[in-house]
Amino acid sequence: MLLKLIIIVAFIITGCNKDDDKKEEQGCVKEENYFEAQFDGQTIEPYYNQGGGIGRYTLSFSRCVDNENDWLLTINTENDIGFDFSLIGLTGIGNYNISAGNPEHIAVTCAVKTSIYIEDQDSNSYTFISSSNGTIEITGYDNSLGILIGTFTAELVSTADPSVKKTITGEFNLNKSTLDKTIKPCWL
Numbered sequence: 001m002l003l004k005l006i007i008i009v010a011f012i013i014t015g016c017n018k019d020d021d022k023k024e025e026q027g028c029v030k031e032e033n034y035f036e037a038q039f040d041g042q043t044i045e046p047y048y049n050q051g052g053g054i055g056r057y058t059l060s061f062s063r064c065v066d067n068e069n070d071w072l073l074t075i076n077t078e079n080d081i082g083f084d085f086s087l088i089g090l091t092g093i094g095n096y097n098i099s100a101g102n103p104e105h106i107a108v109t110c111a112v113k114t115s116i117y118i119e120d121q122d123s124n125s126y127t128f129i130s131s132s133n134g135t136i137e138i139t140g141y142d143n144s145l146g147i148l149i150g151t152f153t154a155e156l157v158s159t160a161d162p163s164v165k166k167t168i169t170g171e172f173n174l175n176k177s178t179l180d181k182t183i184k185p186c187w188l
């Protein structure tokens with residue numbers, strides 16, 4: 001009898017999918033600790049990677065080692081795209097320029113300039129990097145709490161063919177003090 005009950009509960013739990021959860025009606029909205037960008041006809045956003053009984057939200061937001069006004073935002077997507085965004089010299093609300101990325105940059109560290117990198121995680125190589133045509137608008141900032149809210153738009157250049165240029169646009173709402181990568185956000 002207990003085995004039947006466990007099987008029924010397992011079917012109920014796995015029978016729901018993202019479309020029938022009615023999360024917005026239940027008050028689940030993206031309010032904090034999210035990133036979303038549109039690039040080349042697809043959405044780039046973190047996901048909750050679960051396996052072996054362990055789960056992890058693939059959004060990371062940290063200070064760079066050398067300066068507390070420098071930040072590194074990294075995400076991994078379900079389709080093996082890595083996104084690195086170095087935000088250098090942020091001092092408050094305002095507009096900041098995005099600089100050309102360096103194809104020799106090492107992904108796990110902060111870049112020298114504010115720049116964007118898109119990486120194919122299967123080949124461990126950059127597919128696109130930022131050109132010098134881009135801006136970030138910071139609309140919310142608290143350095144002591146680690147709050148960073150804003151939007152951005154930038155031109156990215158293919159590392160395989162520099163004549164290929166594509167636009168990326170996005171938004172983010174990050175709070176280092178409340179980001180818990182072990183908890184699955186309600187909107188996922």
